[in-house]
Every structure is written in C-alpha cells, then in structure tokens.
Amino acid sequence: MKLWQAQYNMIWLILLVQLAAVLDVIPHDAYIHAVLGLGVVGLAFRNKLALAKTQAPARLKRISAATASITVMAAVTGILLAIPPLHFLDTLWRVLHVLTIVAITTQAGSVATAYDMWEEKEFSPPSP
Numbered sequence: 001m002k003l004w005q006a007q008y009n010m011i012w013l014i015l016l017v018q019l020a021a022v023l024d025v026i027p028h029d030a031y032i033h034a035v036l037g038l039g040v041v042g043l044a045f046r047n048k049l050a051l052a053k054t055q056a057p058a059r060l061k062r063i064s065a066a067t068a069s070i071t072v073m074a075a076v077t078g079i080l081l082a083i084p085p086l087h088f089l090d091t092l093w094r095v096l097h098v099l100t101i102v103a104i105t106t107q108a109g110s111v112a113t114a115y116d117m118w119e120e121k122e123f124s125p126p127s128p
Contacts, residue, residue: 003050004119007112010043014105034078040104041075044068051115060114067107074100 001009017040020033048068051061077097080086086093 003047003054004112004116006043006047006050007108007115010040010047010108011105011112013040013043014101014108018101030082037075037078041068041071044071044104044108047111051111056115056118060111060118063107064111067104067111070100070103070107074104 013036017033017036020029020036023029044064045068048061048064051064074097077093077100080093081090081097
C-alpha cells in the first residue's frame with residue numbers, strides 16, 4: 001500500500017473505531033472498538049516510520065510522530081476505562097480518551113492531506 005493511501009486509511013479506521021464506540025447495535029462493540037483501536041496504534045506507528053524514510057517536510061514527520069504518541073495515550077485511557085477499581089476516575093479517563101481521539105483524527109487528516117499534496121508537488125512553483 002502506498003504511503004498516501006495508508007495515511008488516508010488511518011482516517012477511515014479512526015471513523016470505524018468511533019462508530020464501534022457509539023453504536024450500541026453492534027454485538028461485542030467494546031471488543032471491536034479495542035481491536036480497531038489497536039489497529040489505529042499500529043497504523044500510526046507504521047505511517048510514522050514510513051514517513052520518516054521519505055524526504056517529506058520535517059513538520060509532517062513531527063506531526064506524524066506526535067500522532068503515534070497520542071494513539072498510545074488513547075489506548076492507555078481506554079484500558080483505564082475498563083479497569084473496575086479505577087471507575088471513580090471514569091469521567092477523567094473518558095474526557096482524556098475522547099480528547100485524544102479528536103486529536104488523532106485532526107492530526108491524521110492534516111498529515112494525510114499535506115503529505116498527499118507534497119507527494120504530488122502541488123507546492124512547487126510552476127515551470128516556465
């Protein structure tokens with residue numbers, strides 16, 4: 001799969017994670033959410049490593065690295081939500097989990113679009 005496709009696929013995968021979290025009609029939705037969430041973590045790190053090997057602007061590489069780190073925080077807060085003795089902090093974990101998911105979504109979209117534009121040389125000056 002080409003890197004630009006993997007970048008855009010991450011956005012779709014995040015959407016599936018969010019749908020699994022909010023749709024109560026899906027059987028075993030918590031497990032599906034967790035498995036898809038782990039897929040987001042894996043894809044984020046794959047994209048980060050693949051992007052690091054390119055000549056893409058350093059800003060995109062930094063954003064991709066930050067996105068990968070944020071996916072780890074999302075996974076940790078998701079795990080904390082599932083631990084019964086820690087439910088007294090349930091609201092805190094839930095807020096942090098949702099905020100990280102929003103951050104991942106925006107960062108992934110930003111990197112995907114910017115990388116796609118960079119790869120297509122849309123920022124290059126026109127040839128004479």
